[in-house]
Amino acid sequence: MTLVTDLPPPGSRGAPPVLPPDAPGLPGAGGPGAAQDLEHLNRLARAATKMGRAIVEIAGHLNALEEQSKDQATALAQLRDGAGRVVQSNASAMDTLGKVSGAISQMLETLTATGQQMREATETAEEVITWVLTLDERSRGVQVTLDAVEKDNEQIAAIAAQVNMLAINAKIEAARAGEAGKGFAVVADAINELSRHTGNAAKDIAGNVSTLTGWIGQLQEESGAFALKATEMRSAGKDTSRQLDETVETARAVNERTRLIAGDATTAGEALQGFAPRIARITESIATGAQGVAAAHQHVESLIETSEQLVQDSVAIGGITDDRLFIEDVQARAARVAEAFEAALAHGRITLDQLFDRSYAEVRGSNPPQFTTRFTTLTDALLPEIQEPALKLDSRVVFCAAVDRNGYLPTHNRQFSQMQGADPVWNTANCRNRRIFDDRVGLKAGRNTEPFLLQVYRRDMGGGRYITMKDLSAPIVVQGRHWGGLRLAYRF
Numbered sequence: 001m002t003l004v005t006d007l008p009p010p011g012s013r014g015a016p017p018v019l020p021p022d023a024p025g026l027p028g029a030g031g032p033g034a035a036q037d038l039e040h041l042n043r044l045a046r047a048a049t050k051m052g053r054a055i056v057e058i059a060g061h062l063n064a065l066e067e068q069s070k071d072q073a074t075a076l077a078q079l080r081d082g083a084g085r086v087v088q089s090n091a092s093a094m095d096t097l098g099k100v101s102g103a104i105s106q107m108l109e110t111l112t113a114t115g116q117q118m119r120e121a122t123e124t125a126e127e128v129i130t131w132v133l134t135l136d137e138r139s140r141g142v143q144v145t146l147d148a149v150e151k152d153n154e155q156i157a158a159i160a161a162q163v164n165m166l167a168i169n170a171k172i173e174a175a176r177a178g179e180a181g182k183g184f185a186v187v188a189d190a191i192n193e194l195s196r197h198t199g200n201a202a203k204d205i206a207g208n209v210s211t212l213t214g215w216i217g218q219l220q221e222e223s224g225a226f227a228l229k230a231t232e233m234r235s236a237g238k239d240t241s242r243q244l245d246e247t248v249e250t251a252r253a254v255n256e257r258t259r260l261i262a263g264d265a266t267t268a269g270e271a272l273q274g275f276a277p278r279i280a281r282i283t284e285s286i287a288t289g290a291q292g293v294a295a296a297h298q299h300v301e302s303l304i305e306t307s308e309q310l311v312q313d314s315v316a317i318g319g320i321t322d323d324r325l326f327i328e329d330v331q332a333r334a335a336r337v338a339e340a341f342e343a344a345l346a347h348g349r350i351t352l353d354q355l356f357d358r359s360y361a362e363v364r365g366s367n368p369p370q371f372t373t374r375f376t377t378l379t380d381a382l383l384p385e386i387q388e389p390a391l392k393l394d395s396r397v398v399f400c401a402a403v404d405r406n407g408y409l410p411t412h413n414r415q416f417s418q419m420q421g422a423d424p425v426w427n428t429a430n431c432r433n434r435r436i437f438d439d440r441v442g443l444k445a446g447r448n449t450e451p452f453l454l455q456v457y458r459r460d461m462g463g464g465r466y467i468t469m470k471d472l473s474a475p476i477v478v479q480g481r482h483w484g485g486l487r488l489a490y491r492f
Helices: 032-314 324-346 376-383 386-394 424-430 438-447
Strands: 397-404 454-462 465-478 481-491
Touching: 324 386, 324 397, 324 424, 324 465, 324 481, 376 386, 386 397, 386 481, 397 438, 397 465, 438 454, 438 465, 438 481
Parallel strands: none
Antiparallel strands: 397 481, 454 465, 465 481
16 A cells, blocks of 8 residues: 655754743733733633544544434435335236236136036936936846746746646547547647747746846946945045035135235335335435535534644643643654654665655555555664653553654554454554554644644544544654654543
């Protein structure tokens, strides 16, 4: 990562020192009321500092509000897109429901017609079954009649046999009688012939009766089996008819439910159609509010600039604040950093180009990203002995670290220079070395060329946690070139 460096400011190293309280030109200096004027000036400096803190707090809230507005706008955009997809899906579902309802209605009509046909078939089957069962009963009656005929035929055959015997006896007696028995012999022959025909007829009847009996038996057997199947068919037909009736009722219920769902889908579609304009109005309202917040944020940023300038000016003309000790210390340490850099240049430990290197090489796998430059090794060797003692200056001091003009902080205090781990939130709070702090405060601290710059800011500690602090910085100038600034941060 490479950031463009601003051209070095004109002029020589440093800037005019802070004026003492009794410097010429101060309001009321050396004259009557000077002490009162100085007290007013001190009060002004303290009030400017307090105002700066309050404004920074407001700016922090406005920034959070801006982020929330962006999140809300994003969420509403997603909601709008989702609502559009729901409208399309609902329309598609309504179309599908219409087709399904039509198919179910058609199926219901078919099932109703099939049910009617099934009932008619069941009635016909019932008639067939009744006829088959009657046929079985009638065939049994015929069998009884045939049995009676067979018995009667047997008696006829027996009588024919007896008549035949009588005819034979008559012919014998006629032969014995001679001429007198010739007429009787003729009658006997006739009777014999009649008995013979009667016997033959009886035999034919017996054969026919036997054949008919066989047919009747076979008919009974087949009709019995068919009757059994017909009975099973009737039972199955009743089950099928019942199941078909249940299917028809289910189809009617599904059709009714589909109709209700289609109605609900229509209502939902109408509601969704009206939902989109409301989302658009809310989105527009949030956008307007976000613009207002952004504008307010810009105004607050201007107020921060003004409050910082008030502190600068009031201290420059002799105002005394609680920050006087820190101002003198950071200026002295910044001068020591510049001297250490110039000594390193003089001894050939680094070149001027290397010291002002602005090519930032990202450390692979770091989160948040860390970077190295050609001067990082030198600052790790030189800066700790200048920066670490500042932590003992006052219990309110949180850190002291040098940054270049792009906000790059190569070497932090040891407690904030831990090795990174897997948790980026922990890294944010404990691994702050080799980081680029190019926010408003970091850049202003690095690019300030005034004797000092006092800023109030909210320090990001990771995980959504912030601390309101003062950031005091003094410029670091090496061989007439502005390298960056030394930052001293402390709590109120």
